[in-house]
Amino acid sequence: MKELEARQISDKVAEACERSNIYLGDDVAKALRTSYEQEESPTGKEALDQLIKNEQIARESGIPICQDTGFAVFFVEWGQDVVLKGGTLEEAINEGVRKGYKEGYLRKSIVKDPLRRENTGDNTPAVIYTDMVPGDEVVIHFAAKGGGSENMSTVKMLKPADGVEGLVNFVVNHVKEAGPNPCPPIVVGVGVGGTFDKVAVQAKKALLRPLGQPNSDPFYADLEKRMLKEINELGIGPQGFGGRTTAMAVHIEPYPSHIASMAAAVNINCHASRHYEIRL
């Protein structure tokens, strides 16, 4: 049995919030440079150039990459042999978010109630998903999820007969409709299977996978490649100014499905695809 103090979790979470909002991951920085080299559109290239410079300025000056420092989303894999002392997991994570967003001068973007809209003032509460796993390790995946790209996300209950073609059309048409709004070049998270709620979580999980890492199942890896190609043929381009780079990656996370259903979800991330991994 391993023991963890709630404070250890809070401290790591605070660090994750601050660091991921200022330092863009190497995987995304690399994808932006590749996109820049391949882009044919001059205005698109100029936008990518600004995004590459932006990443460097953020790193050097400590100013967040984007003013929308996001909803704090956590996927926790909790080893069953670990005991938490000194508070609940939820409290520990929210305390870390509070600390990280205050000390990192990050924007507080959360309102207490969706209709009455009073700001909570500290960017809590976070969105937290927890899975119990074997072992004595705790892995926490964090994403600072921007609102602009989140608003361009969708769920649809497709029919099993829609098949691969139906799924591809659903995803590509949705990205086309989103156009310039989610700040392309984007990362497209696709969930397929499960229930109405589960498929959306799968799509979000897909966004946490590092860019350049295809699905481990070759069938889905091929499908990711096909969707990426078709999305980049839409011509939306960086910032929607027209061009070749509309998406930097498509990630699909499937889940077993009911015989009557084929749920599908698209969750979009902007180019500031901020994700961070904590291991305790």
Added chain:
Amino acid sequence: MEPKKITPPLTDEQMMELKAGDTLLINGVIYSARDAAHKKLIELMEEGKPLPLDLNGQIIYYVGPTPAKPGQPIGSAGPTTSGRMDAYTPQMLAHGMKACIGKGSRSAAVKEALQKYKGVYLAATGGAGALLAQAIKKVEMVAYEELGPEAIQAMEVEDFPVTVINDVYGNDLYEQGVEKYAKR
């Protein structure tokens, strides 16, 4: 093509020289306003009350920055999605606003109003908040401080980079760009 330099207040004649796809560098003072501030301004307009700022010839920037660190004028300050301001923009133009800066597409009503009132819609690079913050040299509170990141602030900018999306002739760069590069 070299970017054109512009400084508000802007005139109809200046707006007529701009075309979708032009890149511009803004110098001088621009004003921040997002959803909540727009709602308040429109309420004042409808009640016929004076506004906390003179909109004539001015540029409105749809931005909700991160808090400034000590010694810096502003935190990260990139554009937010403009579509949320669509409902308010025709009235803002009718009250003299000449340009607005955001990201993402606008409604047909906004595009018509831009033609009618001789205004332009500009995009700054979405997500380039750190880069754009560097072009903002000084910030002063104008109104609605209680709205926090949604307050109206006067921002003194130097060579603030934007691209013309919708011009006074009804052109739309988002449509032109896709037409040019779409393969399907």
